[in-house]
Amino acid sequence: MRKPVYFTIDGQEICAEKGMNILDAAQDNDIYIPHLCHHPDLKPVGACRLCGVEIDGGRMVMSCMTPVQDGIQVITDSPTIHQSRTAIMEMLVATHHMDCLACKAATDCELLKTASYLGLDVERLADLRPALPLRPVDRSNPFFNFDPNKCIVCGICVRTCDEIVGLGALGYIERGYHTVIGTFDDKPFVDSICESCGECVSRCPVGALAPKRPEVVAREVETTCVYCGVGCGIYLGVKGDQIVSVRADRERPTNEGSLCVKGRYGFNFINHRDRLTKPLIKKNGQFVEAEWDEALEMVASKFTESKGDQFAALASAKCTNEDNYLIQKFTRAVMGTNNVDHCARL
Amino acid sequence: MEVEFDTLLSEFEGRQDEIIPILHKAQGVYRHISADSMAKIAQFTHVPESQVYGVATFYSQFHLEPQGSQHIMVCRGSVCRMQGGNRYLEKLEAHLGIKAGETTPDGRYSLEVVECLGLCDQAPSALVNGVPVRIDLDVHPQSWLEGPVEIPLGTLGGEPRWLTGRCGAIDPTDLQDFHNKDGFVGFRKTLEQSPAEVIAEIERSGLSGRGGAAFPTGLKWRYTAGAPANPKYIICNADESEPGTFKDRVLIEGDPFSIIEGMLIAGYAIGAPQGYIYIRGEYPRPTTILQQAIEAAYAAGYLGQDILGRGFDFDLEIRSGAGAYICGEETALFESIEGQRGMPRSKPPFPTTNGLFDKPTMINNVETLCTAAWIMAHGAEAYRSVGTENSPGTKLFCLSGDVQNPGVYETPFGIPMQDLLALAGGQRGEIQAILLGGAAGAFAKPDQLDLPMSFEGLKQAGLPLGSGVVLVINTEKDLREILLSLALFFAHESCGKCFPCRLGTRYQLQIIQKVLAGDSTPGDIDKLKEIGNTMMKASFCGLGQTAASAILSALKLWPEVFIGIPEREGVSA
Numbered sequence: 001m002r003k004p005v006y007f008t009i010d011g012q013e014i015c016a017e018k019g020m021n022i023l024d025a026a027q028d029n030d031i032y033i034p035h036l037c038h039h040p041d042l043k044p045v046g047a048c049r050l051c052g053v054e055i056d057g058g059r060m061v062m063s064c065m066t067p068v069q070d071g072i073q074v075i076t077d078s079p080t081i082h083q084s085r086t087a088i089m090e091m092l093v094a095t096h097h098m099d100c101l102a103c104k105a106a107t108d109c110e111l112l113k114t115a116s117y118l119g120l121d122v123e124r125l126a127d128l129r130p131a132l133p134l135r136p137v138d139r140s141n142p143f144f145n146f147d148p149n150k151c152i153v154c155g156i157c158v159r160t161c162d163e164i165v166g167l168g169a170l171g172y173i174e175r176g177y178h179t180v181i182g183t184f185d186d187k188p189f190v191d192s193i194c195e196s197c198g199e200c201v202s203r204c205p206v207g208a209l210a211p212k213r214p215e216v217v218a219r220e221v222e223t224t225c226v227y228c229g230v231g232c233g234i235y236l237g238v239k240g241d242q243i244v245s246v247r248a249d250r251e252r253p254t255n256e257g258s259l260c261v262k263g264r265y266g267f268n269f270i271n272h273r274d275r276l277t278k279p280l281i282k283k284n285g286q287f288v289e290a291e292w293d294e295a296l297e298m299v300a301s302k303f304t305e306s307k308g309d310q311f312a313a314l315a316s317a318k319c320t321n322e323d324n325y326l327i328q329k330f331t332r333a334v335m336g337t338n339n340v341d342h343c344a345r346l
Numbered sequence: 347m348e349v350e351f352d353t354l355l356s357e358f359e360g361r362q363d364e365i366i367p368i369l370h371k372a373q374g375v376y377r378h379i380s381a382d383s384m385a386k387i388a389q390f391t392h393v394p395e396s397q398v399y400g401v402a403t404f405y406s407q408f409h410l411e412p413q414g415s416q417h418i419m420v421c422r423g424s425v426c427r428m429q430g431g432n433r434y435l436e437k438l439e440a441h442l443g444i445k446a447g448e449t450t451p452d453g454r455y456s457l458e459v460v461e462c463l464g465l466c467d468q469a470p471s472a473l474v475n476g477v478p479v480r481i482d483l484d485v486h487p488q489s490w491l492e493g494p495v496e497i498p499l500g501t502l503g504g505e506p507r508w509l510t511g512r513c514g515a516i517d518p519t520d521l522q523d524f525h526n527k528d529g530f531v532g533f534r535k536t537l538e539q540s541p542a543e544v545i546a547e548i549e550r551s552g553l554s555g556r557g558g559a560a561f562p563t564g565l566k567w568r569y570t571a572g573a574p575a576n577p578k579y580i581i582c583n584a585d586e587s588e589p590g591t592f593k594d595r596v597l598i599e600g601d602p603f604s605i606i607e608g609m610l611i612a613g614y615a616i617g618a619p620q621g622y623i624y625i626r627g628e629y630p631r632p633t634t635i636l637q638q639a640i641e642a643a644y645a646a647g648y649l650g651q652d653i654l655g656r657g658f659d660f661d662l663e664i665r666s667g668a669g670a671y672i673c674g675e676e677t678a679l680f681e682s683i684e685g686q687r688g689m690p691r692s693k694p695p696f697p698t699t700n701g702l703f704d705k706p707t708m709i710n711n712v713e714t715l716c717t718a719a720w721i722m723a724h725g726a727e728a729y730r731s732v733g734t735e736n737s738p739g740t741k742l743f744c745l746s747g748d749v750q751n752p753g754v755y756e757t758p759f760g761i762p763m764q765d766l767l768a769l770a771g772g773q774r775g776e777i778q779a780i781l782l783g784g785a786a787g788a789f790a791k792p793d794q795l796d797l798p799m800s801f802e803g804l805k806q807a808g809l810p811l812g813s814g815v816v817l818v819i820n821t822e823k824d825l826r827e828i829l830l831s832l833a834l835f836f837a838h839e840s841c842g843k844c845f846p847c848r849l850g851t852r853y854q855l856q857i858i859q860k861v862l863a864g865d866s867t868p869g870d871i872d873k874l875k876e877i878g879n880t881m882m883k884a885s886f887c888g889l890g891q892t893a894a895s896a897i898l899s900a901l902k903l904w905p906e907v908f909i910g911i912p913e914r915e916g917v918s919a
Contacts (some may be wrong), residue, residue: 046886048845062751108552124873127870152845168396168397169394175687177852179848184384184388185384
């Protein structure tokens with residue numbers, strides 16, 4: 001741990017690492033400060049102006065942009081702060097397409113959370129709401145939709161694609177009140193360079209970028225993604241006896257909360273009717289189901305007949321390092337040949 | 347297309363900071379920027395296509411649809427609106443059969459509305475293919491379009507004319523003329539002193555920034571000179587874009603060498619080998635004049651390597667904005683030069699340590715740099731001989747609206763407002779209000795005409811001096827229309843980065859439109875106040891923090907204006 005810094009938030013004593021910002025330190029200590037544009041994986045930008053706190057006896061600073069300092073006294077709510085947050089939120093909610101029940105952000109909506117925290121007055125919002133036609137939802141991507149009517153232009157998706165994915169598929173278009181998020185030339189997602197990794201979707205604080213099949217799950221199971229040798233940590237969401245969602249493990253050092261398109265969205269095979277659940281052996285030109293013992297015995301006997309340089313092993317990048325090690329060991333020690341190769345070498 | 351895109355790119359190197367110059371070039375050749383062009387620019391400059399698209403759509407002067415061979419930009423800034431510019435726009439629309447933002451089917455004309463062209467002394471104004479013209483309300487659009495008359499430099503007055511003495515008196519791009527009128531005297535004296543002595547002289551003069559914020563110039567120079575990183579940059583902020591402000595335009599058009607001299611002095615003092623002049627896109631004529639002056643200065647050995655044989659190297663480059671007021675905010679300006687959308691950065695770190703390209707950067711307004719050149723020629727003592735103790739020297743004031751002779755007037759700080767108006771021939775009609783400090787300023791009442799025009803004098807009365815805007819509004823004008831023009835301006839110019847400004851400027855406009863229609867309720871006015879106060883307190887940068895200041899000041903002075911006055915004929919948003 002870097003040098004510890006001691007200070008207080010609403011009178012509670014906090015110890016945080018030097019260099020950390022007040023907002024992250026608060027969250028680490030389970031203290032909620034409203035915020036919509038901040039994500040711990042991204043550089044702070046101070047855009048939503050909701051995370052304002054008072055320090056030094058009344059000076060308002062944005063907690064996402066302000067590093068922790070020894071001895072400061074942070075106040076997370078005051079009449080001034082509340083008024084400012086409420087005014088910003090009223091305007092924001094008035095431009096937001098509020099169909100919470102049908103919204104795919106479901107219980108994960110930061111906008112709803114902030115609005116509830118502040119206790120917004122619906123009557124006042126009615127006055128402000130401009131009569132604007134809804135814009136079309138982009139449903140072109142096979143895994144997620146983009147609903148611009150719900151977008152709050154926090155920029156988390158743009159920054160995720162830039163800072164984490166390094167692709168830059170998303171950007172800001174136009175400016176001021178007319179600013180929207182979109183792809184180059186405002187094309188549908190499917191026609192853009194987007195790789196559908198879903199990193200932006202997983203970080204969207206509202207229902208603007210949302211999976212096509214969002215699920216509130218019964219429980220989650222921690223495991224490792226089976227797709228490749230990287231070994232990303234995932235949580236499989238389970239409902240009944242079905243796996244219905246995948247969530248990246250933020251604590252796993254391999255992926256630190258990131259996933260690729262396959263790991264995040266490619267879990268349909270698990271419950272797919274074409275999936276092989278038993279080994280098949282070709283008998284009389286036809287594949288027929290067999291028991292594992294029979295299949296393994298058959299492989300063992302054929303391997304025994306094929307020892308020496310007539311044998312070669314080609315390993316897969318889908319296997320872990322440990323599996324790959326075992327394959328070369330098996331090939332050399334058991335099969336007696338150095339004919340070992342790996343698809344990732346090509 | 348006649349010109350292959352690759353040929354167009356051949357004069358560039360593929361750096362990211364060339365994106366905006368390339369977009370300008372492409373639009374100049376093809377009259378618009380196509381998706382294909384943007385993709386090629388992205389590939390050439392090694393950035394994602396979405397970034398180039400984001401830049402092209404951020405700046406209002408970049409067009410993704412083809413523009414006409416005659417591109418007409420009509421100003422609807424506060425002063426032009428007061429003088430009937432928007433009514434003429436309706437006439438133009440009817441005549442051409444297109445709305446603003448459209449192009450005639452034959453590709454001959456395209457029409458664009460601009461929030462401010464910086465021609466407030468010539469209002470109502472327009473740019474026709476880059477040529478600044480005054481709109482004659484009584485002339486039929488066709489004959490006006492066929493024979494637009496280029497407007498002159500503009501009215502200048504006041505005493506002493508330290509900064510504006512050469513304006514109008516010399517051929518602005520003739521270096522010899524400039525020499526004959528004491529040109530480069532300040533720079534030559536500078537070269538005889540150490541950089542530290544130069545900075546000390548500027549500090550002694552008490553010069554403060556003329557862009558509106560009035561930060562002590564010498565201090566800024568000292569901080570930048572003392573920053574450890576290299577190279578250092580200096581930037582001249584020529585992005586004045588606020589309704590009512592046009593003094594820098596007059597200085598650039600009238601005495602461009604003086605700006606170059608100021609930059610040379612600053613470059614020498616700070617140890618910066620490179621300077622940029624960031625000039626707003628609505629200033630094509632000033633840009634041309636400045637470019638000619640820079641070329642002449644290079645030819646005469648005042649720019650480049652080993653200047654005047656004294657071992658001092660300094661290069662100077664112009665960067666054109668493309669229609670974004672926010673780029674006058676220093677960090678947004680850096681972003682713009684670097685080829686990004688003009689969205690401000692957080693401070694700290696400050697430009698003096700982390701500015702352009704993350705290097706120590708000294709950024710000064712046009713008038714500030716010209717003043718620095720004068721101070722180095724005549725000395726800090728001479729400079730302090732006029733003005734007040736806390737606001738020494740002279741100031742350029744932009745008088746516009748209902749005065750007899752709108753123009754730029756140079757006087758010592760502290761001149762009573764009524765004396766300033768007298769210089770411009772006095773007011774036209776009876777004064778209703780005076781907008782001080784520009785769109786981001788505040789209103790003064792007619793009984794405040796004896797106020798001294800100095801930073802501290804106005805501050806005592808709760809008013810800003812800002813960049814020196816004095817916009818006079820007589821009793822024949824509907825104040826609500828001025829408020830509407832201000833609300834439109836900020837709603838159009840907000841960059842959209844922070845929530846309070848992005849949303850607040852829009853709702854402020856929505857409520858002012860209700861005020862204008864006579865539909866506003868007391869609840870609306872409460873909301874207007876609340877939104878204004880929130881923008882002021884919570885916005886990310888100076889634009890949002892001041893976007894409500896003039897409207898809130900009007901609300902304080904004339905609350906009756908905001909409630910229940912039925913709509914007047916001919917008034918439209």
